[in-house]
Amino acid sequence: MVAVIVMAGSCSSNDKSASTASTTAAVVPTTAPATVPTTVASTDFYAPPNPLPAGRPGDIIRSEDLATPASFPTGGTLSRILYRSTNTQGDPIAVSGLLYRPGASAGVTGPRPIVAIAHPTSGLADACAPSVQIVPAGGGSARGDQLVSVLLPVVAAQLPQAVLVMTDYEGLGTPGDHPFVMGISEAHGVLDSIRAAQRFDGAGTSAKSPAVVWGHSQGGEAALVSADLAGTYAPDANVVGVAAGSPADPAHFGVALQAGPSKGYVLMAGAGLKAAYPSVDLSRLFTPAGLAGVDLAAHSCTETIAKYKDTDPATLFKGDATTLEPFKDLLMENSPAAQRSVVPIFLYHGEADPLIPVQTSKVILDQYCHLGSTVLRKTYPGGDHFTVVLLALTDIEHYLADRLAGSPAPSSC
Numbered sequence: 001m002v003a004v005i006v007m008a009g010s011c012s013s014n015d016k017s018a019s020t021a022s023t024t025a026a027v028v029p030t031t032a033p034a035t036v037p038t039t040v041a042s043t044d045f046y047a048p049p050n051p052l053p054a055g056r057p058g059d060i061i062r063s064e065d066l067a068t069p070a071s072f073p074t075g076g077t078l079s080r081i082l083y084r085s086t087n088t089q090g091d092p093i094a095v096s097g098l099l100y101r102p103g104a105s106a107g108v109t110g111p112r113p114i115v116a117i118a119h120p121t122s123g124l125a126d127a128c129a130p131s132v133q134i135v136p137a138g139g140g141s142a143r144g145d146q147l148v149s150v151l152l153p154v155v156a157a158q159l160p161q162a163v164l165v166m167t168d169y170e171g172l173g174t175p176g177d178h179p180f181v182m183g184i185s186e187a188h189g190v191l192d193s194i195r196a197a198q199r200f201d202g203a204g205t206s207a208k209s210p211a212v213v214w215g216h217s218q219g220g221e222a223a224l225v226s227a228d229l230a231g232t233y234a235p236d237a238n239v240v241g242v243a244a245g246s247p248a249d250p251a252h253f254g255v256a257l258q259a260g261p262s263k264g265y266v267l268m269a270g271a272g273l274k275a276a277y278p279s280v281d282l283s284r285l286f287t288p289a290g291l292a293g294v295d296l297a298a299h300s301c302t303e304t305i306a307k308y309k310d311t312d313p314a315t316l317f318k319g320d321a322t323t324l325e326p327f328k329d330l331l332m333e334n335s336p337a338a339q340r341s342v343v344p345i346f347l348y349h350g351e352a353d354p355l356i357p358v359q360t361s362k363v364i365l366d367q368y369c370h371l372g373s374t375v376l377r378k379t380y381p382g383g384d385h386f387t388v389v390l391l392a393l394t395d396i397e398h399y400l401a402d403r404l405a406g407s408p409a410p411s412s413c
Contacts, residue, residue, distance in 0.1 A: 045062065046096055048094035055084050057092075057188070057192045058085070058195020063082070066080055072100070075103025079100075079200075080099075081099050083195075085192040088185045088277070095189045096172070097196070099165045099203070100156055101202065105160055112209060113209055113211065115164050116164075116197070117164065117165070117213075118167070118216075120215075120216050121180075123172075123302050124178045124272070130172075168189070177274070181218055181253075182273065183225030184333065190226040194237040209238060210240045211238050212239070213243070214396065215245070217246050225335075225336055226239065226242065227341040228337070241345075244345060246355070249360050250331045264297070264304035265304075265305065270321075273331075280327065283318075285317065285319045285320075286318060290315075293307075293316060340372055345368065346395070348379070353383070354384060375411060375412060380392055
């Protein structure tokens with residue numbers, strides 16, 4: 001469930017789309033990042049005041065401008081931000097992220113639009129947070145900064161009038177554990193990052209800025225649950241459209257995934273479940289060896305994927321969280337389409353995806369249609385978990401640009 005994704009804005013010609021696809025084709029990886037970086041950037045930045053200052057979700061706690069990489073458009077400013085949000089239990093927390101504000105451009109009237117990016121899996125340890133990796137302590141780059149040095153600059157170039165924001169999600173960089181694939185926590189981080197972008201001084205945004213969300217894999221799930229919660233948790237975020245690709249769905253992290261080569265994701269999801277709901281008894285789901293794997297997952301990036309690829313699942317798992325209570329209900333609550341989305345959605349998926357089968361998004365579509373949501377689903381022959389981004393790129397561009405322009409949203413329902 002790890003992919004580096006890129007996003008572009010509305011294109012006036014096919015040549016521009018082709019250029020974007022060519023630029024990004026070489027940087028879509030075929031493997032997950034393997035290890036925790038050895039350095040962490042500005043660790044003091046991530047320690048919030050205790051207690052948190054009074055305020056609202058989305059309020060900026062602090063920010064710092066970064067040395068904007070040369071890959072970004074000239075004239076823009078990249079900042080690391082720390083902002084208020086809420087965890088799964090509704091308690092106030094601090095969440096970190098990145099915000100990019102473009103330089104002055106002619107023809108901008110009214111508040112700038114906001115693009116919120118829900119990043120794919122980077123891991124669960126603090127050092128795996130995208131905002132940490134963009135400027136590691138001591139200089140250099142521990143993992144090539146692929147999540148940000150590729151993703152954000154392409155979005156910035158193709159949507160030159162938009163302010164971009166990418167949350168790290170709860171517990172990545174900041175204190176506490178990361179609730180991996182727990183959609184409620186992820187959605188709070190995404191929606192509150194939009195509020196933070198609205199309130200960021202000098203960004204050219206306001207409470208009237210329209211916003212769109214784009215995410216892939218873990219980020220696809222986060223984007224979908226953001227759509228689900230936008231109308232109740234954050235109607236003031238003004239989310240007008242969501243694009244979600246190859247979305248993770250913890251409600252389907254069952255025995256099929258346990259039996260296959262990607263069983264490490266189940267261990268990561270166990271760590272995420274425990275982070276969101278500390279009282280759950282994971283010993284009902286995992287053997288002692290499995291619990292050791294959960295602990296490894298909670299303190300690393302994606303090492304568990306390779307480490308447990310060929311492990312006999314009987315040595316790790318005792319039960320199926322998708323069928324046992326209270327785990328089943330908790331996973332359902334944190335999955336896409338747990339409620340009707342008032343935000344239109346574009347759902348895309350590669351038909352040859354070996355990590356998240358294409359049928360997963362069909363199940364999600366059917367659930368949304370039953371609830372009365374507006375969802376367009378498109379699948380791409382030959383596209384796997386990574387290459388589908390390139391195949392879907394033009395469709396993603398046009399869908400989000402049309403939502404920002406106020407055009408009626410198409411639906412597959």
